[in-house]
Amino acid sequence: MASQQYKGIVVSHTHWDRAWYWPFEQFRVRLVQTVDQVLDILDSDASYRSFTLDGQTVVLEDYLEVRPERRKDIERLVNARRLVIGPWYVLPDLFLVSPESLVRNLMLGMRSARQFGHVMREGYVPDPFGHIRQLPQILAGFGLRSFIFMRGMGENAEELGSEFWWRAPDGSTVLAVYQRDNYGNLACWGFPYEFGDYRYERPDPATAVGNVSKTFESIRAFARTPYLLFNNGIDHLPPQPEVPELIAHVNRTMPDLRLSHGTFSEFVDAVLQSSSAPSFRTYTGELTGNAHHLILLSVYSARMYLKTANAACQQLLERYAEPVAALAAAETKLDFTPFVWQAWRELLKNHPHDDICGCGVDEIHRDNVNRFERVRQTGEYVRDEGLQVLARHIDTAAQEGKPILLFNPLGWSRTECVELELLFAPDDPMRKEFTLFDAAGSPVPFAVTGIRPLYRMEILKEGRYEAVTVTALVTVPPAGYATLYVRPKKAKPVPSMVQASVRGMENDLLKVSMHPNGTVTVTDKGTRQVYRDLLLFEDTEDAGDEYTYSWAERSRTFTTRGSRPVITVTERSPLHAVITVTHTMKVPASLSPSRRERSAERTTVTIVSRLTLRAASRRLEVETTVTNRARDHRLRVHVPTGMSTDRSFAGGHFDVVERPHPSAKRPTMKNRFEYYATRHLNDFVSMHDAERGLTLATKGLPEYEVVSGPSGDVLALTLLRCVGQLSRNDYITRHMQAGPQLPTPEAQCLGTYTMECAVIPHAGSWADARSYRDALEFRTPVIGRNVPRMSGTLPAVLSVVTSGEKELVLSALKRTEDRTGYVVRFYNIGDASVRTTATVYRPLQRADRVTLNEEFAATVPLSSETQFVIEAGPKQVVTYKLTLKN
Template sequence: MLTIHVVSHTHWDREWYLTFQQFRFRLVELIDQLLALLDADPDYRYFMLDGQAIVLEDYLEVRPERKEDVRRYAQEGRLLIGPWYILPDEFLVSPEATVRNLLIGERVCRRFGPKMRIGYLPDPFGHIGQMPQILRGFDIDAACLWRGVGEAPTELRWRAPDGSEVLLLHLRDSYSNAAWLPADENGFVQGLAELRDSLAPYATTSHVLAMQGTDHTRPRADLPRLLAAADARLEDTRVVHSTLPRYLAAVRDELGERESRLPVISGELRSSQRAHLLPGVLSTRMWIKQRNHACETLLERWAEPFSAIAAHLQPEILNLKPLVDRAWRYLLENHPHDSICGCSVDQVHREMVTRFDWCEQIGEEVTRRSLQAIVQQINATTPAIVVFNPSSSPRTDLVSVEIEPPPEPDQPLLDEAGRIVPYRTLGRRRREFFGMEVDRDGFAFLVAQFGSTGGRVQEQLTFRHAEIAVEEGTAHVHIVVSQREGARPGPFDEALEQAQALLTDESIQHYSVRVVEDEGVTIQFVARDVPPIGYTTYTLRVGATLAVAHAVAHAVAQKPVGATLAVAHDRATLAVAHKPVGATL
């Protein structure tokens, strides 16, 4: 005798051709109706909430008073929940996001009842090869899906590249093959008979699966009566109101040792033979994919690992894990396939921007606080530049950093071993104290005043250097000063000579004078062999110029290829051009 397992369910696209909030009205009405039906009719035995636990949170935000009813039916096994948090598109999210999806789904389910131990993936547009391996990691040894399998029986073994296997329940005729059965008894019985006859030739046991539900469908109150009629009228056929776990148990019980001899399908499931895969969605609204990747990288490579290290260093004051978890939830809310695939109405994707923003804001702030906490534990005798590596292997790369206040012009950058590190200046952030436009007589007065004060612009401003450029009859003079206590005066006599030379140039008729201070300077250098998920420190050391100069000169003398050495004797400074990295110190 053949048994038809009728599984009542809904497939809940959280947002698609309507927004999340618009669909939530329908979700609340659906679960209200479902709970009332479960209360009123013990013969309406089971209902599956699409394998995703987020629908429980979405419903209970509006109906918090129904929490105990939901918990009761989940614990009784009449309401099937989990194991996922959301149903993702598997190819557009990271492996860690898939793992986190199952992890959060399990945590949500624990608040209500047991999770469904089947990797239910009814509608994603194909499936990743590692899915059996991931499911096995959560003690799930069976999957149930529709798309991507192609021409195949209803039971298979699905093998991941690492050899992990799950029993695959193939929804050969889709997750809604019993969704539109007629309400009249004769039509209902005939529909079930046709469903049975379509699946029976491809079943490896005497059990076939009728998925009574589809996108956003509500439970049918007439189902118990119609199932009883079909059970009575279909010859050699038993009709039962069932669940996916009950169907799986029946199939496995009948297969026995034959399960290990079922056909094997390996790796990615990308066949469109029996179900279209919509491959165009892989590049639709590309900005969604780009922002998602940036957020995943921020959480996986920066916020989470470094916040864990920071929490270990300062356990009494730094617990950022709840915020990281919240960021993950915002990100996962953008992972349902109709969301991340970019195939929904425009408003849906506009609302995704806010979730990406929230995820990014939390991730950036968690990262900033975590790195700051780690830096506070570093035993550095002088202010240091700390370069972090979020990769899982050592890394050498260009690093750009703004230093505030800026270093002295001849201040060397040293690594942890005291070796000089070439760097170049990319830009400066400046504050202007005052400026003026003057003619030749006005500029002559300023030069005389400048000379009489020995370069002191104002009492609290120390002269550092002058920058002069002439363009189309106008001399642009920037006098760079410093307010820092102990700042070393610059080459005043040289600047005075340059200014006086401007007065003798008859082509110059106008002078633009600005007094500015460098508040910050951005430098770039090569950070070498930064350890994985770790850091390396660099210092700009005052007073080390001569010692470093001798060290560099010796290194250049030993290895002249790729470097040149030039000494400007009038200023007693050392200039090193390092050709391999294109930097000059």
């Protein structure tokens, strides 16, 4: 290959972070100027073949809000394949968002690009901080054949090369194109710098040859074909109108390289058609290495308030608003779908990596918080109004009493304690003496836990209520609803199912023993395994920045081991108990001026943990509220497992990921290198050995580490990581700058924050115990709403869709984009193929297997009028379109 001529494809592009070291509106001014110039160049110079607008369509929305008159110009150039757009709506971080959000992102991006005329069919993801191992399956589900990336390659870079096959756990495969010298390897072409503003200068042809020659020598060593990818652009750079003449000059000067101006798709075409493509190496797994580019994994814990808010919004849309809107549309023809999509559009704008990762200036994250709030408002309205609309079609009048509608978004039946708020008129005597019954007329165990006045306004009509909070032990069918009835009858005493005192709590599954320092010992009554000293808090310095955690040269850690917190029983009923533990931790106020150690000045961090144990639950739920007054530190909670293993299992994206514990090799100030022992989790992390298992579930806390303790491995869950600068270059755990050295005082996270997790002991592995179900139930509670008595046609208890296969997880229930049916999506969380029959609540006209983009794949046989067959391979995501009979 050394003697042959290489063919280089120069792709002119810009990488557009909507907000990063400037806030959005300032970057938008530059965006409008840049797109203006792109359109003008493409219109005036036919030799300037094409420009790629960063693989995301949101930038066109941003542009057209200012320049609506240029839409026709954009459509003409997109149709001519000269302005290349899509497939994403935004370029997202891939770990810190849910798998369903990635699906919505590509759906919206491809829909938007099609409206302009054409979609780029390549999986362009140049700059996220690592890549999930199910991404090939997601990309393939949208008909995307390639994965073009920069970050994440590990020590196997030379073995794999810059072109290889990346295979998902289900077998889906895409062509991976590794941008060894980054996605801007020919940025500022013809200039003596890699970054900068060249708008008022002209490139030097000799320098341009030198730029190409340097990149050529570097990337051809990794190339597996004669085709090389040159990226003419980088963050926020405008187009270079001189590209055609620079290409011509290089072609006259370098006989062993022939450049052409083109697109990513032309490069992928050439690689796939090359004779060496069938012999490319294959890789399966996550891409979180840092062989040539920083991976920056501590973004999992920067500005933790963004992560928890995002998780809550995703749950709201995916698990409540979308399925309720779908069910309401099926029964009432009232379509909430546009509102759901508007909420998704806003939420996705928080998913670019500089946004959701928390690694920007303070202004952009204030915008994020506002967007999350707007998403919450829309999602809650659709959820609550949708349930009210649906309730008008349910026969709730067949039983005596005030109906309460319960909704379970998960795909299995649940019997658990839920918190309900029952609304009574202030003069209703039933508010003081009532009981609950289910739809079969059986009494429901409950306990009153609170009363408050409630005021509501609806179309200028005032409503005043007495809201009575109860804890009730209920059963709700899979992916459906059940109805309770409140009747004016004195309730019979409920046998105590949870006992509590300041010494601990106990139900039929767990015993929780309190220690004077606020830690707990949990005994699993089923296995008789004992988990000791859980919920120790650890505070250490953070000398790093928004991208990277670092200890200081003279590190100092504080814990609550010697603490004497205030321990009180704050709630107690026959069905649940809450013990509150209040720590007042004295910690250094910040780092010292030298940043080599923690300061001598002290301040307090208040930690209030509410430990909840419910009847019939094997979860110890922990809600921790931290009032943070310290800077430059990291706060974690420790959960000792009592096991010594070599790996952990973390909830992933349509997946559970097995990870070996990281290397013990650590950097020093004299030997700095990028170092992370922390890893990512979605929903939960779990460990097990031959005798016991332990799962730690969270609500949006995405960072954990396995550390060594006196009795084995400890799961350390990050609660807060507080820093004051976007990027630095003066600490141990990273050897180079990652971004602008700008102050970000709000990243110190001063103030009060609430985080939630749950401890779930069990026998065997997460798969044996199905502890992922406990984790999903923790994140996705059954909800209840007061609804009117109606004589509808729907039964009082209903399951929308159910499958008998325990390893199938229901991931989506929504209306199809063409409004002609309903989508149900499952993923097989197990390692074996499954074939089962799913049952739907209404007769089916047909069932079709469709792609993630809801395009037809195959007709599915119906087992009966209300049943269809589901087949899923190991780790496979399967999507079905259900068309109901009228």
